[in-house]
Structure formats: C-alpha cells, structure tokens
Amino acid sequence: MLRGVRDSLVVVVPLTAAAALLPFAYSNELLLFNFIVFLVLAQGVNVIYGFTGYLPFGYVGFFGTGAYGFSLAVIHLHLFPLVALGLGAAAAVLLALLLTPLFRLSGAYFAIASFAAAFAVYEVVSNPHLDAITKGPYGISLSQIYNPQLSYGVAVVILAVTLGVTVYLKNSRFGLSLRSIRDDSLSAAMAGVNVVRARTLAWLISALIAGLIGGVFAWYVSVFYPETVFGAEFSVFAIVFALFGGVATVSGPVLGVIFLYGIYNVIGISAPQYFQLIYGLLIMGLVLFLPGGVVPLLRRWGIDVP
Amino acid sequence: MSPEKEAPLLAVEALEKRFSGFRALDGVSFEVRPGEILGLVGPNGSGKTTCINVITGLYRPDGGKVTFEGHPINGLPSHRLARLGVNRTFQVPRPFPSLTVRENVAVAAYHGRRAGGAEIETLLLSLELDAYADKPAADLNSAQQKMLDLARALATGPRLLCVDELAAGLSRTELERVALRLRAFAGSGIALLVVEHLMGFIGEVTDRVVVLNAGKIIFEGTLAEAIRDRRVVEVFLGTEHAV
C-alpha cells in the first residue's frame, strides 16, 4: 500500500491540482476540460484493456449513454444535475451489464462487437421514431442547467476518483488478480481467482467511469447531437492515448493524453491541413516502433514511473 | 478391490467425456485417498489429461460423477475447486508471463484455500525460485516455469494435486529432487494424481497406478503388477519405453 501512497503523490495529487488550478492561468477552459475528459476516458480504457486485455473499441457507447442518460434525466425527470449524473452513470453500467455476454468473444471479435454495440446504441438514440424520448437526431439542449464552473469542478472530482481507481488497481490484490486473468485466464482460475466476477467488475467500473464523464460532458457542453457524444473518435483517442503511454500503469495513459492530445491541439492550430495525416502516421509509428508504450520503455531505461 | 480403511478424498465414478463423437473418457472410475500418490498412465490420447481437465473443472463431464470429500464437485468452476483444495499443474506450464515470479505465487496465495501470503517466500525458497522472485515469469526457463506452476498450485493449499507431466524435459538430478518433493507433499497429507510418461519416475513416486487406454481403465494396481499384465503390455508394446 506504500506504493499506492507514492503513486497518489506522484500522479493523482499533482494532476488533480493542475486540472483544478489551470483555469485561473489559462483562458481556454474548454481545452482543459477536453484534457480532463480524455484523461478520464484513457484511464477507463486502461481499467478494462490494461487490466483484463479486452479492447473496448466501442468504449464511446458508455460515454454517449452517460451523456444521454444524464440529459434525459434532466429533461424528463427535471432532476438536479448531480443526481442526473448518477442516473447517466447507472445507464452506462446497465449497458455494460447487458453487454457482458461479449466476454465470450476473444481478441478482435470482442473489439469489433463492442464497436458495433456502440453504433447500435447510437442508432437507437438517434432514431426519429424515438423523438419524444431521446429527441432523435435533432439534438439535446440543456441551456436551463448550463453551468460551466460547477460542471468543470465535477469533472475534476471525477478525474481524481478515476486516477485513484487506477492507483488502487495497480497496487491492490484485486488489480493483481485482474492482471493474472489478462495473462492467462485458465491459470488464474486454477489460482482461485473468480475470473468471471473479477472481469465483470472491471468492465462495470470502466463503464461507470465513462458514463460519469459522459454525463459531465453533456452538462458542460449543454447543446449537442447524438453524433457528438457517440463519435468514434472518443474511443479511438482514448485507446491510442492509453496505448501510447502504456497500459496497466498509472502514469502511462496520463503521459499519452498529455503528449498526444497536446500534439493534436498544436497541429490542429498550426498545420490543420495535415492534421489527420500526421495523426494517422503517428498512430502507425506507435504500433510499429513502440508497441508496449512509453512507460515500459522508461522503466527499461531505469526510470521508475508509476 | 480390497475395502479401504480410510474414506477416499477423491472418487471418480463412470466418468464420460466426448468430443464431437470421439469418446475421450468412457466410464472411468477410481479413488484417491489422502496422502496417496496415484499414477495415471497410458499411451498418448488415452484420456489421462482429459481426466485431469474434468476433475479440475476445465471440462464439464458428459456423464458420471466426481466427488471430493463426499461432495459432488463435477461442473463446479475451477476457482471454486481451487478454493476447495483441488489444484493442478499444466503439461505445458502456464505462468502469468508479465507478472513477477513472486506475484505469480501471490495471486494463488491470496485466492486459494489458505488466506494470507505468509508462505510465499518459503515456497519460493523450497522450489529454488527465490533468486528470481522479482523477475517477470516470462524470463524463466521451462524447467523453472514448471516449478513456478507447481509453486502456484501449492500456494493455494491443495489437498488434491493433479500433476500433469511434470517430469518431461527435466534432467536426471532435477527428476530426483522433484520425486522427493512429491513424496514429501504426500507425506504432509496431500493426495496426488500423477500423469506421467516416464515409467521410472512413476515407479519411484506412486503407490498405485491406473492404466488408461482409449478412455477406459484396463488395469488398476501397483506398477510392478501392471508390467506383468498382458493387456497393459499389449497396449504399451513398441509404443512406450517399458521399465
């Protein structure tokens, strides 16, 4: 548990403090907010991919479900945002429960099936026949509860909690059993690990994280369309950021987001016409030359990173 | 069969397992008592490993019954069996490659029958893995990985340990040490079910053998009796190195 305290001091505390204080120094708060969103999503991917080896290519499904769960709770039930946030997260967890049979699939099949599941949820939400419930393709407007300061603050709290979860997973027995499942589920079962339960738990935690930040995203942006919160780029970015830094670590996804999302924004502002091209090539280079991510590389160089 | 004084720890009755028509196990029955080492021998494909897989929950049997301490355990998932005290090693060792050697054993110690990890270090020391405790398991050689497999199984505190071809590929001296260890486990009250091709090893460690052929038991008794049995000799002739 000592390592847990150290990891918290090195990663969780400074990052949370930075997220909370930077708006006072830097005026593009939305950029900071998006950093928080991707930090949380990358850690959410880390929980499920890093610790169990299942790649959730449709991770955005939970994000979008959280956003819509939150919005519909506000619109139809007139709930306070913080309560609605709980409902959005609950909706994401419920979706995750529905999708647990996907764990019967392995490798790329799981990834593709989860991708398809996210698309399916999007198609349902944006169907014009459900206009009365979901506003169909016409989009959500939450101007009545718009509150950028408070929602930013809540996002910072979610970031802190998410980072705490990864620190816990990295240093706890539960995290150890998850990593054993990832390495060899059969051996893990023989070691007495309840594979199904541990994996499901990780999946639900991961969905909960995405659902929470999805809800806050909806609250913060307040006007959006189904394609806004179900955009495949959320999944893809979160996965690429997590992989770049190195999964099953605390700092890997953080480094990935800060470095890659930083570059993304720098390129986006300086050389937009080559934005997508550079990004695509960067992803390819990452897979070909640095498949394990940055953190294992640093560790090999003798730099001890959490 | 002579009546036993002690109640059996494991009883397998009329076990059946089919793979798309092929009968891998066809009415296999035997018993193992605490502290006993039972050898399971037979030519390739006779159903030895399948038998272990069914006992340890990897496969569901298609018929028959497995009882452990008088309670039926067939169909229970592996982790439940591990917590009851049924464990195994794998023919090809299956450590957790990205975990350190100590973590490999720790997982089992945390989740097995015994709570707490007090014995992890003792176990590593006794299986000569202590020097590698902080290395990832992927760095071990195959003999060391076998020992790690064994260490992981032992860390769960098993009462029945199925050992699947532990000896294959080990050197003469390693073999002797392993045999000594297995006897020591039995001495501490653990029942062992040993699948092995090396008859010398079998002869050294087992009290009794069950000979399988094509999913059926063709002989049960001591190894010395077995090699005098006509059917056993027929099955093995030319295919296996006899003693």
Add this chain to the structure above:
Amino acid sequence: MKHSMQVLGGIAVLSLLAAAAPARAATKAPAEIKIGTLYASSGPFAGISMPVYDGLKLWINQQNAAGGVYVGAFHKKIPIKLISYDDLSSTATAATLYNQLITRDKVNLLLSDSGSVLTSPAVPIAKEHKQFLFDVSGSGAAFFTKDNPYIALICLAETAIAPKYLADFLNSDGAKYGLKRIAILYSTNDFTGALAKAFTGFIKSAGKLKIVYDHGVPTSTSSYTVLINTIAATHPDAVVEMGYPGNDIAFLRNLRDVGVKFPFLFTIYSGTEIAELEHAVGAAAMTNVFSYVAGVTYQYKVNFGPTTPGFRAAWDKAYPPGSGAEWGMNALYGYHTGLVLQRVLATTKSLRQLDLRKAIFALSGKLTTLNGTFVLNSEGAQVGEIDPVGQLRPNGKGGLRLDVVYPPRYANAKPIIGKK
C-alpha cells in the same frame, strides 16, 4: 414554469441590451478586424463546410484588396484578419477551437462552422463568453432561445420554417392538380429529419393531403430501389424526398433505373446543386422534378452586393477549375455571410458584441442579397431566405433550367404535374 423562465429570460435580455445601450462608442480603431471561424477539411461535414469557407475567403480577399472593410464606428476601412481552424468534423475539437477563438485569439466576429452539428458546441460557449455568434448555417431550432441574445442565423431559414413554401404550394394548389396522396421519405439526420418533421406538420395541420407514407431512412442509405418499390405500392400522387445530395442522387438514379414515375416529385438538392446532380443522374431523370430555388439558381433583386452571375464570375476567377473549390449553394452561403458582415460592420456603433447584435437585427427585413431577403425573428432565427419552389425543365440545350412556380410573387412559370 417553462413559460415564466422564458419571460425571465426575456427580461434578462432586455436589461442586458439596456446596459449595453449607453455605449461609450468610438474608442481607438483597431489595426485589423479579426474574424474567427472553423472549417472541416475532412470528415462527414467537409462537403458542406469547405465551399462556405471558400466563399467567405473570397469576400475577405475582395475587401482586403480594396483596403479593408468599412467600419462605420471608426469611419474608415480596416483590413480583415481571418483566424480559422480545422475541426475535422469533430464537435469535441470544434468546441475547444471555438473557445480558442474567443478566449485566446479574442476575435471581433465569431462565425460558426457549417451545419447544425458543428455549430452546436459554439452556441453555449458564445453565450457563456458573451460573444455574439454569427451562425452561418446551423439551423437547428434548439439554438434559438429567448434567454440567449448572442446568436443570429445568417444563411438559411430555420428548419422549422424552411419547408413553408413547399407545404403551402401543396396545400393550396395541390387539389387543383389532383394531388391527394402524399409520400414523404427523409434521411434521419438533424437537418433533413427536422425539415421533414416541419413539413409533415404543415401538411397535417392543413389536412388537405392524405399522408400515405412517412418514413425516415438512415442518411447512409445508398440504394432506394426497394424503398421506391414500397412507396409506389402506396400509390402516392406526390412524393417528397428529403436527403443530402448523395441521397438525392441515389434516389433519382434508382427511380430512373427502375422506370417508376410519380406525378409530383420533390427533392431538395436537384434544384440547388443542379450541375452535380445532372452529372450524376442525367438531365432526363431530373426533368419536371420539383426542388428548392436557392440563390445559386435564381436571381434575386438584390439591394446589396453582386447578383448571382456577378458572384459566379468572381468565384470562377478566384477559383479556376482544379483549385479544388466547389461552386454551389454553400459557396454562396459563405459569400452571403461576408455581405451580411459587411453591412453589420458598416452600421454598428462599436465592435462590442451587443452592438453587433443590434446592428445585425437592424438589418432584418431591409437587406436582400443574392441569397434572398434577410429576416430575423426575435430569437435570432432566420425566417426570411425561405427557398421558393421551382421545377426543373429542359433548357433546350440538352441541359436543365429551374423555373420558379411558387410563391406567386417569385413565380415565372406554371407547374407541370405529371399523370398517374
């Protein structure tokens, strides 16, 4: 409850306006007018975004070539500096970039990217920062609320009102031509879905036509053969298909290929993107099809800026073939946006955001450009620039021309309705 909120919001707007009114006007003139906008070079919205951006750039280059844009508050021309970022059709990226334009670049005039989806993130951000949003073509009805004074829609009528003339035509004249049964097929995206919803509402409330088919299909739909067959089985007199250009192309092409004809057929883009659709499906398949008449195919009597042919000439000069810029309705939108900004800058009392609002609202009903007459309602939604209904006819040279058939004040031809 909701109502009282609106009233409160209205009061808030009024008090804001009042506070802004005694403007300490002419401060020092800035060295440049910073116009900030986003565009999408790739992704699903690139097709509508890039022409708008090119049209806007053309206007800016013209202004700068003439020494800058005239700003009334300072009685002089000031060069324009365009600050633009690529959002790659991603709303999350667009959100940070809008924020960048407002908080870091501190642009004088903020323009949204094309279409409702990419405009949506700008609406709350602009409101939060009290920056007036010149909404180029984000016509989603949700954007325009009583409590938000910081938005006005420039280029096309708000979706709830856009299909008005089409519906009016069918409701008032339909019976005369024997049009009794109507089939509506739309693509389920925020734009055409909302248009169809509004249109169906108009038809239903008039109660003159019987709706025999009303279904949405995914915007990704590319083969309509089966759908056409299904629609034909309901024996409609009038068929209205509302989709993006790709949908219209596939629909018209499949219709021709299977040889089905409806007495009255309407699609959105056959009239507004004639050249592209004619290239794809051929003139024969588009003859007598009804469509919207946009500035790109109709010459409005302008009171400001060039007429459509004048603009076309300037466009072709600025963007010769091979330059990659696409002529069409969206190109005209970009240029029209520039013209509106030109009038706003010429008349505004200062560059303060609420003065900009006053200036653009003052234009309402008084400005007619090549895109029609600019009219805003009190919430900033565009309610002028409603596209008339036209019909495609052979132009005698193997191609097509678009005659205006409704409303009567624009009409230059009588509609030809086919036989069942």
Add this chain to the structure above:
Amino acid sequence: MMLEYALLAGAIFGLYFALAGLGLNLVFGVMRIVNLAHGDFMMLGAFSAFWLFRLIHLNPLFSALFVLALFALLGLPLYYLLVPPLLRAKDPEMLSFILFFGFSQAIEALAAIAFGPSERSLPGRLLGRGPIRILGQAFPAAWTWSGIASAAAVLAVYLYLYHSRLGYLTRAVMEDREEALATGIDVHFVSAIAFGLGLALAGIAGVFAPFMLGSATPSMGLGLTLQSFVVIVIGSLGNPLGTVLGGIIYGVSLMFMQTYFSSWASLLPYVLLILILLVRPSGLLGRQVRRA
C-alpha cells in the same frame, strides 16, 4: 410483390457486399490481422474509377481491371512494410486494429487533400441504360452489372484458392500458420500475395461503389469496413463461399428492413454482427477449444 422485390434486390446487393467482404476475409484469414483500412481502399478504388473516367473516359469495367493490377502490386510492398513487424508483436490481432486505424486515417486525409471532400459519382449510363427485368421485376442496369462483376470476382478467388498451387499454399497458411512455416512454405510470400489480392478486391468493389452506393467521398471508408466485417462474420472465415452466403444474408435482411422498418435499417448490421458473434463465436473464430 414487395417481398419478392426485396428478396431479389437483396440478392444482387448481397453479391456486391460479398465482393466487398472477400478481400477483408482473405487478409484476416491468412494473417489474423484486421485491416481497418479495407474500406479506405474501396474508397480509393471508387476515386480511381472516377478520375479514370473523368480524364480518359475509361469505362468502369476496364477501370476495374486496372485497379485490380495496381492495387495488387501496391499490396506487396505495403505488406512487407506493415505486417511482419506486427506479427512479431505480443498481440498482433489487437495491434493490427490500431495500426490499420492509423493507416485508414492517413489514407482518408491524403484523399481529402488530393480529391477534395465532396461527393463524387459516375453517370449510371456507363453500365447500361434503363431497367433490366429479372423475374418480372425491374432493376437498375448498373446493379445487374455490378452484381455480375462481383460474382465473377468471387468465382475467380474461388478458383485461385482451390485450383492453383499458390491458392493451396494460401489455404495451408490459413489453416495453421505455424505448421505451414514448419513445412517450409514461404509464409511471408504467400501472405503478401494474399494481402495484395485483398487490396485488389477492395479496389474492384470500390470501382462499383459509385453505382451501388450512389457516390463516393474520402470519409466513406470506415463505414464500408464495418459492413464488410459484418458480411464475413455472418459467413465464415477463410471460405469464399461463406462470404457469398454472408453477403446475400446481409443484403436480403437489409432490403427487408428497408421495406418494412426503414428507419431502423442502419441498426441491422450491428445487431446482426453481435448476435452472430454471440450465437456461434467458436465456429467463426475457426479455433476449437484446445484439447489439453
């Protein structure tokens, strides 16, 4: 009437989707990697056809042959550049996902820069005028031709796999890469050919895309990849006939949805994919539970 029409149209469309899925199937079957850029190669095929027509008035049927040769040649160096390093990694299946996503992004970006973002289409008359009547129903001529071309391509792949030496080796690699390696087959060469063939098939499917799908844009790739995946998952892996079956099942169900539940039609591929994966994943994986 509506039912028969949906059936027939679905079958024609299905043949086209079989063609779209075939290349992806081949690559996945042989290399166990997911080519997420498959749809982008279809997009490139479509733009090739568009520009070949615009510049030299080449009929798409000839463009298809040209694209076939060009893409197959392009596939060889691309294979050696991308795939062997991938196969050496710890989890190639998963990493391929990400690698080819990056590739897909790069291709889309280059296409958008080169061709502009707008929709491009080819006049339908290039593949015959007016409706063609099949069993009393009228179908677009372009569909019929695209269907025939698809069927021909599928047949060619079948002949290649089952009646040529290289095809035999390809199937051996599909069956068991390790064993093929052990028996001395030049696995990389066989795989490179399969990769090139996969791209070529994507290219041909792309040539007909403007006719079957209405138009082409640089951003159309990912959606096509997903649809192709649905098709090969419904069918079975490594078997061209399975892909044809998958394509036809997909095409017919799509047309049924369009006829009876039109607005839900786009939900179909995803639901179909998940259901089929869940109902018979092991068969589709082509991997049996290992007998220990």
